[in-house]
Amino acid sequence: xxxxxxxxxxxxxxxxxxxxxxxxxxxxxxxxxxxxxxxxxxxxxxxxxxxxxxxxxxxxxxxxxxxxxxxxxxxxxxxxxxxxxxxxxxxxxxxxxxxxxxxxxxxxxxxxxxxxxxxxxxxxxxxxxxxxxxxxxxxxxxxxxxxxxxxxxxxxxxxxxxxxxxxxxxxxxxxxxxxxxxxxxxxxxxxxxxxxxxxxxxxxxxxxxxxxxxxxxxxx
Ligand code: ADP
Ligand code: ADP
Ligand code: ZN
Numbered sequence: 001x002x003x004x005x006x007x008x009x010x011x012x013x014x015x016x017x018x019x020x021x022x023x024x025x026x027x028x029x030x031x032x033x034x035x036x037x038x039x040x041x042x043x044x045x046x047x048x049x050x051x052x053x054x055x056x057x058x059x060x061x062x063x064x065x066x067x068x069x070x071x072x073x074x075x076x077x078x079x080x081x082x083x084x085x086x087x088x089x090x091x092x093x094x095x096x097x098x099x100x101x102x103x104x105x106x107x108x109x110x111x112x113x114x115x116x117x118x119x120x121x122x123x124x125x126x127x128x129x130x131x132x133x134x135x136x137x138x139x140x141x142x143x144x145x146x147x148x149x150x151x152x153x154x155x156x157x158x159x160x161x162x163x164x165x166x167x168x169x170x171x172x173x174x175x176x177x178x179x180x181x182x183x184x185x186x187x188x189x190x191x192x193x194x195x196x197x198x199x200x201x202x203x204x205x206x207x208x209x210x211x212x213x214x215x216x217x218x219x220x
Contacts (some may be wrong), residue, residue: 002081003110005082005084005113006183008172012198014030016202016205020209022080027076027080027081029086030085031084031086034060056168058089058179060158068086068099084119087176107192109212111209112195115199123138127164141201142161147201
């Protein structure tokens with residue numbers, strides 16, 4: 001099964017993708033994580049994209065498309081993948097259609113997480129992840145069970161993203177509405193779009209996603 005999780009910054013895409021990865025044995029492909037890894041490695045790509053990410057703008061389509069085209073062909077994607085943060089523009093969606101056709105792959109479902117803009121700043125401002133395993137948390141909505149210790153791996157170091165501040169979030173939201181929201185009619189027109197209320201708690205959203213996936217699997 002191959003899925004897209006679509007939604008504004010802080011909607012819960014990564015949180016739900018991590019859960020689906022375990023439950024349905026799918027591979028999470030987060031373009032944001034890939035770009036941050038490139039920045040951290042000090043590669044040429046990393047230095048090319050760092051300023052763009054810090055300003056909350058979108059990285060050029062050709063860079064992103066090349067990254068994903070290579071990634072979906074790796075063996076760990078053979079059981080299916082979850083695209084988290086890609087596509088983010090109509091040209092990226094068109095390039096995805098092309099690469100899926102070339103690899104004889106199909107998109108089963110596009111799930112939109114609908115969250116009010118007003119709730120997103122609080123979500124993003126409280127976000128942190130485990131430095132060792134990448135598990136995602138939130139200061140108030142999803143704290144670690146033991147203070148300062150990762151639930152998944154016992155790690156004690158955590159990361160907060162430089163771009164998770166109120167000012168950059170405003171720019172990222174603007175980019176979402178202007179450049180990414182046109183993907184909703186794009187996929188709705190193909191009958192692959194399902195929208196889920198992302199305002200509920202993490203478990204409630206997870207249950208709604210599972211219901212949508214059951215429908216996708218049975219082709220209804
Ligand atoms: P995205 O990948 O869409 O940017 P994340 O999954 O990283 O979003 O979620 C942003 C923050 O909000 C994280 O700190 C996460 O723990 C928290 N979060 C995710 N889903 C919910 C939810 N349904 N209710 C409350 N907080 C949530
Ligand atoms: P979030 O889900 O919280 O919005 P991501 O981790 O998906 O954040 O993305 C962080 C940043 O990386 C974006 O603001 C953008 O600069 C860049 N980025 C990630 N994915 C894409 C993409 N598909 N196209 C263009 N830029 C991207
Ligand atoms: Zn961890």
